Amino acid sequence: MIAYVLRRLIQSMLVMLTVAFVAFSLFSFVGDPVANMAGEDASQRDRDQLRRDLGLADPFPLRFVRFVGGVLQGEFGFSYRNLQPVARLIVDRLPATVELAVSATALALLVGVPMGVYCGLNRSSALAQAIQAVSLVGISLPTFVTGILLILTFSVGLGWLPPFGRGDTVRIGWWQTGLLSVSGIKSLLLPSVTLAMFQMALVMRLVRSEMMEVLRKDFIKFARARGLTSRAVNFGHALRNTLVPVITITGLQFGSAVAFAIVTETVFQWPGLGLLFVQAVAYVDIPVMATYLVLISFFFVVINLVVDLLYYAIDPRLRDGGPGGTGKGR
Amino acid sequence: MSALAAVRARVAAAWASDIAWSFRQSRVTMAAALVTLLLVGGAVLAPWIAPTDPFDPAQVDLMNAEIPPLWSAEGDARFVLGTDVQGRDMLSAILYGGRISIAVGAAAVAFAMLLGVTLGLVSGYLGGRVDAAIMRIADVQLSFPSILVALLVHGILRGLLPASSREALSVYVLIIAIGLADWVQFARTVRSRTLVERDREYVQAARIIGRGPAAIMRAHILPNVMSPVLVIACISLATAILTEASLSFLGVGVPATQPSLGTLIRIGNNYLFSGQWWMTVFPSITLAVLVLAVNILGDWLRDALNPLLR
Numbered sequence: 001m002i003a004y005v006l007r008r009l010i011q012s013m014l015v016m017l018t019v020a021f022v023a024f025s026l027f028s029f030v031g032d033p034v035a036n037m038a039g040e041d042a043s044q045r046d047r048d049q050l051r052r053d054l055g056l057a058d059p060f061p062l063r064f065v066r067f068v069g070g071v072l073q074g075e076f077g078f079s080y081r082n083l084q085p086v087a088r089l090i091v092d093r094l095p096a097t098v099e100l101a102v103s104a105t106a107l108a109l110l111v112g113v114p115m116g117v118y119c120g121l122n123r124s125s126a127l128a129q130a131i132q133a134v135s136l137v138g139i140s141l142p143t144f145v146t147g148i149l150l151i152l153t154f155s156v157g158l159g160w161l162p163p164f165g166r167g168d169t170v171r172i173g174w175w176q177t178g179l180l181s182v183s184g185i186k187s188l189l190l191p192s193v194t195l196a197m198f199q200m201a202l203v204m205r206l207v208r209s210e211m212m213e214v215l216r217k218d219f220i221k222f223a224r225a226r227g228l229t230s231r232a233v234n235f236g237h238a239l240r241n242t243l244v245p246v247i248t249i250t251g252l253q254f255g256s257a258v259a260f261a262i263v264t265e266t267v268f269q270w271p272g273l274g275l276l277f278v279q280a281v282a283y284v285d286i287p288v289m290a291t292y293l294v295l296i297s298f299f300f301v302v303i304n305l306v307v308d309l310l311y312y313a314i315d316p317r318l319r320d321g322g323p324g325g326t327g328k329g330r
Numbered sequence: 331m332s333a334l335a336a337v338r339a340r341v342a343a344a345w346a347s348d349i350a351w352s353f354r355q356s357r358v359t360m361a362a363a364l365v366t367l368l369l370v371g372g373a374v375l376a377p378w379i380a381p382t383d384p385f386d387p388a389q390v391d392l393m394n395a396e397i398p399p400l401w402s403a404e405g406d407a408r409f410v411l412g413t414d415v416q417g418r419d420m421l422s423a424i425l426y427g428g429r430i431s432i433a434v435g436a437a438a439v440a441f442a443m444l445l446g447v448t449l450g451l452v453s454g455y456l457g458g459r460v461d462a463a464i465m466r467i468a469d470v471q472l473s474f475p476s477i478l479v480a481l482l483v484h485g486i487l488r489g490l491l492p493a494s495s496r497e498a499l500s501v502y503v504l505i506i507a508i509g510l511a512d513w514v515q516f517a518r519t520v521r522s523r524t525l526v527e528r529d530r531e532y533v534q535a536a537r538i539i540g541r542g543p544a545a546i547m548r549a550h551i552l553p554n555v556m557s558p559v560l561v562i563a564c565i566s567l568a569t570a571i572l573t574e575a576s577l578s579f580l581g582v583g584v585p586a587t588q589p590s591l592g593t594l595i596r597i598g599n600n601y602l603f604s605g606q607w608w609m610t611v612f613p614s615i616t617l618a619v620l621v622l623a624v625n626i627l628g629d630w631l632r633d634a635l636n637p638l639l640r
Contacts, residue, residue: 015470018470026486026489136622136625136626139625140568140618140621140622141618141621141622142572142575142576142579142614142617142618142621144576144579144595145595145614145617145618148595148602148610148611148614149611151602152602152607156602156603156607163602163603255473256475259474259475259477259478260477262477262481262580263477263576263579263580266579267599277481278481278580278582281481281484281485281580281582282581282582286489289485293482296474296478297474300474301473304473
């Protein structure tokens with residue numbers, strides 16, 4: 001057990017180091033900070049001086065170590081575009097993305113699981129078939145198309161919900177929340193439904209197929225033979241056994257929700273990390289790109305690690321070095 | 331037997347085959363095939379069937395700007411789906427846009443396939459450290475969503491290019507970015523198939539008669555690992571078209587001078603609030619229908635070729 005955990009920890013750290021290396025290479029090979037900082041008319045001598053002052057003349061490995069040290073202390077440099085510390089920008093934007101992703105994932109589970117259970121139990125009913133067909137559309141519909149159609153219906157057409165922004169926010173410590181004001185909640189509705197759509201379809205299809213799989217198992221037959229009510233069998237035995245993969249996939253999907261939030265945030269002009277990153281890519285703002293990369297990788301690595309360790313705790317068959325990676329839910 | 335009869339016999343055999351049978355069994359699949367054929371056909375033939383050429387300034391008249399679709403009160407018979415703010419015919423723009431979307435998607439899948447199949451073959455056949463290195467990279471990449479990888483590669487490539495050539499090369503940058511985001515599926519599948527094939531007798535025989543590793547991989551193993559690759563290619567095509575559209579929608583994809591469906595949606599989105607809904611709704615519907623149809627076809631192909639892949 002301890003050996004496995006250690007191996008996974010070392011693996012995760014290697015991944016993070018690789019990512020940090022890529023991020024650092026971005027700094028080193030893409031664009032020249034000296035050219036950005038020195039004025040047009042700076043002489044070659046001034047440039048060299050600036051280069052030495054910034055520590056850019058040092059050998060590559062030394063600079064890399066210094067970069068990693070800085071990242072560990074939360075030091076990410078300055079945005080080329082906003083001329084603000086990247087760490088500040090991130091802290092400002094983080095709550096918006098977290099609130100969006102969490103509410104979308106919660107929505108996807110609250111709607112997806114019951115629909116999946118229903119479809120798994122009543123496979124051939126008309127409603128189940130309809131849900132199944134709609135879920136295929138849900139998977140195929142691009143996130144931004146969903147968002148645009150929702151805006152068109154509920155904002156432009158009916159005028160019920162605001163089409164962009166976060167509404168009024170309340171500051172609690174450094175966390176700026178939109179969940180405590182009416183306009184904040186109203187603004188959250190459309191983006192979270194948009195982001196949840198894909199996951200909802202995925203969760204529903206997963207629960208459905210797992211339910212169908214489990215219901216064929218022997219222990220279900222025995223439970224029925226023991227005379228348990230179908231309610232107890234369906235929910236107590238079948239659903240409980242389907243939840244392990246569902247929890248896993250949801251955990252991994254939470255990462256995807258944060259990534260796909262990039263698109264959703266652009267559609268709704270939601271002031272989160274995704275919008276920050278898209279703007280950074282468009283303006284080749286390397287420090288912001290690199291920071292987002294390091295941060296999001298850290299996030300993914302932690303999720304993967306937790307999921308793997310959970311698996312290990314739940315499923316004894318995996319205990320001699322199972323697959324280190326994780327499947328992308330499809 | 332005459333040549334014509336031979337062809338006819340072949341067609342009949344193909345029609346009676348398992349795959350054709352499962353195709354005829356499913357109405358949904360047939361509908362999806364028809365829709366795909368129509369959309370791809372429309373995209374390929376766009377220069378000949380589109381009412382106007384949206385890239386030709388001589389055919390675009392600003393006086394025709396913002397005309398709603400045919401069936402609304404101010405519609406114009408020349409513009410079935412209306413016009414955009416520059417007076418371009420939406421139908422033509424969608425046909426040309428679909429052409430770019432499908433071309434970029436197909437090229438990206440081809441690139442991903444080339445890269446993935448090659449790395450998968452090498453990884454499976456050589457084994458050892460090469461295998462471990464390639465698969466470790468694949469594992470890491472697989473834990474990130476492909477749109478994120480594509481965005482990142484796109485950002486890096488653009489940063490590496492001099493500013494003057496960014497616009498001209500942006501389509502190629504996009505193809506490479508999407509391709510690099512999608513190769514893992516190919517590599518993993520090909521590797522696992524190669525691991526099985528590499529110890530078969532025919533491979534041993536080829537080794538004994540002195541063929542080199544490269545020749546064995548290309549001439550002997552490759553043909554035997556290709557069938558799942560085609561299925562993955564079909565499913566990846568839907569993903570690639572979606573990724574391209576998402577990137578273009580985010581404004582980092584193809585330049586506005588050559589709008590793909592995603593670009594059209596992004597541009598149209600700016601006029602959503604002033605009531606010109608048709609500029610964004612029609613490209614959106616086209617994109618969604620295209621992706622849905624290709625997805626259904628891919629699912630069908632997967633089930634028809636190999637039920638065990640489910």
